[in-house]
Structures are given as structure tokens and as C-alpha cells.
Amino acid sequence: MVEEALVFWVGAAIFGFTSLMFAALEKRGHGGEMVFGSNIFVSFITTISYVVMALALGTTIAENGQPIYWTRWLFYIASCSILTLDIAFIARKPASKKVEVALFTGLTMFCGFLASIIVTADRWWFFALSTAAYFGVLYTLSKRLGDESVNVTSIMWFVMVTWSLFPVVWVLAPTGFGVLTTFVEAILYLALDLITKVAFGLYISARQDIGK
Amino acid sequence: MVEEALVFWVGAAIFGFTSLMFAALEKRGHGGEMVFGSNIFVSFITTISYVVMALALGTTIAENGQPIYWTRWLFYIASCSILTLDIAFIARKPASKKVEVALFTGLTMFCGFLASIIVTADRWWFFALSTAAYFGVLYTLSKRLGDESVNVTSIMWFVMVTWSLFPVVWVLAPTGFGVLTTFVEAILYLALDLITKVAFGLYISARQDIGK
């Protein structure tokens, strides 16, 4: 077993647990959900993603010989779109902006998938397109359009800073310039997944002024 | 031509016919549809699925040498999500529960796809994840949250019993323990498809107390 597989199994176990945890929180009415039990789905989709990576079901080899687990980005299309849709609900964006932010997120991750599965220099075209879509996410989230009665500025800053670390890891990992190994990359993504998906979900669930 | 191809062509012909039948029913205002002409789409997507299987466009070989038609599960992601969304409408679930039941269904079928395309023992991980998502479907459908003015208890029981036979076939077929041949499996799935998609759709269309 390659060393990053351990990281992926740890990730699968944690997100399997948090899927159940968010289900229990929602059942007790502490879901704090906006439209639906989104935290459950974000955690559950991430669980599937980690099992797929742990079993190395879809990988390619970078120019520096390190493996690239490109399946991660396909699962992010679903999980991260649900997450930004939720964030748009928290920020009380109008319906059109909710759809836009989810679509921009899906396109960011889809181009990230293409940028990851392609190992030639062509991948930078899709990194550029992914970045363009990500600017769409940031612009739509940061624009002051929503109901300002709830103070969500700190949440928006938290989201925009932590999410922006994903492309930084991508550029440094074998997917980009290969400064980091796949093992270190796996640990960093797991940490970011825990911050943006679990810690964020718990914080939102705990805040009583947000939500329905 | 392998013997199961005949079953698939029969399925394609039946579902092609029922697509037109449900379109005619909807045109005459007997659609009984909740949000849209869902029965048409369920039948039409199933028609495409059966043609893909009849032409054997995507298959893998189980450990016992029998072919596995894994494409079926990709089409179920769309058709069955539409179907459970419809069922959630019939049960007058709140909007958040409608989204949840459709997402759980999609994840059940997606994990079923992974469990079917993988022929090693690893497939049981995805069978377990699919089962977990399916419990989400059953739990969301069975919870009494909706408007109780319409008696839908018998419908929910019918749905939960007949849908639960799909994983039973999966476990007995070459995808699972290989007790059944691919031919018998194809006949059983066709029977279940007819019960859960055509008979169910006709029954819902006929009941006047359900719907808009």
C-alpha cells in the first residue's frame, strides 16, 4: 500500500463519521441548514471520494513520476457546489445569485478535474479556466446584494481565504510544479477538507442567528 | 447475440412504448404529475438504458466469467432520482425533503454503479455506501412530515418494498455472489423496472386524489 492510501482511509473514516454526526444534528433540529441537510451530503460525497482515492481507482502519473488522484475533483463538483449554495443561502443572496455561485463552483471543479487528469502542459489551459470560474465564485459571494441584517462578513472572509488555499496546494503539488509530494498534498487537502467542510458545517450549525 | 440481449431489446421496446403512452396521458390531462411529466422522462431514460445494454456498449466481466452491464446504474441515477422526487411530491414532503430524497437516490445509484463496474472485493465498499444512501432514501420517505390529508401510506409501503428488491437481485447476481446468471438477473431487473416505473406510474396517474 502506498503511503498516501493511509491518509485517504483516515479521511474516509472521518467523513463517514461526520456524515452520521450531521445526520444526528439535523434530526435533533440543530442542523442550521438552509435548504436541506446539505452538511450530510457534503460529508457523504467526500466519504465516497476518499474511499475511491484509498482504493486508487482513478489515477494518472505526473511528469515527475508521482501519482495524481484526479477523481477528487469530480466529487468536488457535487460537494463544493452544495457547499457554496449553502453559503449563498447564509449570505441571503437572491435566487439568481445562488444558482450562479453553484454553477461557477461546479465549473471551477470541472476545469480542475481536466487540469488534473491531463499531465502535459495543456493542463494550464484548464487551470486558467478554473481560475476564471473561481473568480466568478468569489465575485458573486463578495458582492453586497443580500439582506445585511445578519452579519456574515466574517464567514465570507473565512470561506474566501480557506477555499483559495486549494489552488495553492494544486500549483505546488505534482498536479502543478511538483514541489510537494503526493503524500504531503494528500495531508494538506485533508486538512483543508476538514476546515472547509466539517469545521465550517459545525460553526454554521452552532450559530443561531443564521438559517431559516 | 447473447441471450440477455433479447431481454434488453424487449425492455427497450416496452419502455419506448410507455414513453409515448405517458406522453399521450399527460397531453390528455391524465398525467397526475406533480411537477412535470416525470413518467415520460423515467420511461424515456430507461429506454436509452435498455438500448445501451442491448448493444452491450459498456460491460465488464465478473469473477465467475459472467458479463456485468454496469451502465444500468448510471441511468438509474437520473431516472430513479426523478422517480423518488415524484414520490416525495405525492407524499407532500417539504421542499428540503424532496431535495434530500432525490440526492440520496442519486448517491445510492452512483455507488451502485461503482459497486457494479468494480469486479474485485473492493466493490463491497461501494455496496455498503450505496446501502447507507438507500437508508437515507427510506428514512426520508418514511418519516411522517408531510400533509396527512392524502392517504399515501400504502404507496410508500409499495415503493419501499419493491425498490428494496433491487439490491437483493444485485447481491444474488454476478455483481454480488453470482448465484443467478446474467440472463436471469436481466429478467428480474426488467420485471422490477416494469413494476416500479410503469405499473407505479399508471397507478399514480389513475388516482384522482393525488397531485396538483
Add this chain to the structure above:
Amino acid sequence: MVEEALVFWVGAAIFGFTSLMFAALEKRGHGGEMVFGSNIFVSFITTISYVVMALALGTTIAENGQPIYWTRWLFYIASCSILTLDIAFIARKPASKKVEVALFTGLTMFCGFLASIIVTADRWWFFALSTAAYFGVLYTLSKRLGDESVNVTSIMWFVMVTWSLFPVVWVLAPTGFGVLTTFVEAILYLALDLITKVAFGLYISARQDIGK
């Protein structure tokens, strides 16, 4: 570099530019959008599609030896469904018809994808299924159900005529009977993409009587 690659790069450049143009129009409140900034997404998804074709990331070889760029149809699933959803908004169709027209469009393009990636005679099954779904699009759009206070008859005729040229090109190109070369096919599709996606979007944005 094959000669059609130049056409695809030109397409990528134009749609990259129109993505920004529609974003600027929307920011200035001249979006004329129905639910969300759909023109931006239609152009942006088309940009990705053209870059994928320019890099020849997914092709198959037709029976006459010409390459088939089947990825185009996968991107049409998303871009054209958004577009017909928008058209259904313009025609003020009821919500159920909006969903139906988008689903029929997605199925038209999905079957078009299968018809394009398959090079044997089996592809005509999917051309037939795609045509059936396309009749669903035309029927749902042409049926007079919406609010007639806005005159959209000319728009509907424009849409139905220009969209119907896509299957004509498909039949004449290497995907069908191979009367046209892949190069000519690429130019014709680019022209149709510009008419149905850019010119149409600009016209809708300019008309003041349509929209919210």
C-alpha cells in the same frame, strides 16, 4: 496541428470574449436574464468545450477515416439545457414546462453524444432517440401555454429553425453520412453556435419587453 484545430481555437477565443462581454452586460444591468446570468454560463461552457476540441482531448475515428470530436455533445448537455431553460422563461412557460424543456434538451444532447462516440451503424439508434427527445423540445416550446402578453412567436421560430440545423450538419458530417469533412463541419457548428448562443443572447439582452 490539424486544420480544424484553428477553427476550434478561434471558437475558444470568441466565446472567451463573449463570456466576459455577457458578464459586463449583466453587471451594467443589461443582462435581460430570466433567472440568472445564463448567457455568461452558456458562453463559458462553450469556451471550455472549444479548448477541449482544440487540444483534441477526446476524439474517435469515423468509418471514412475523419476524426469525430464527440466531446462537443457532452458540453451541449449543460450549455443547451441552460439555453432552452432561458427560452422557456422568455416564453413564460409554467414551471413544469421549464423543467421538461431543459430535460428534453439534455437528453437530446446526451443521445447525440452516444450517436457521435459510436462509429458503427448502432449510432443510428441514438440518433433516433436524440431526434425523439428533440421533438419533445420543439413540442414543449411550440405549445401555446404561456402568458401571451409578450410577443415571442418570432423568437420561438428563430430558435426552432436555427437549432434544427445542428442535426442537419450532424447527418452530413463524418458523424452521419460523411458528405462534409470534419473541417467544414467545425466551421458550420461554429457559425451555428455563434447564431444560437451569442447573437441570440445579445438580441434577448437588447429587447426591453422581455425578462423580469
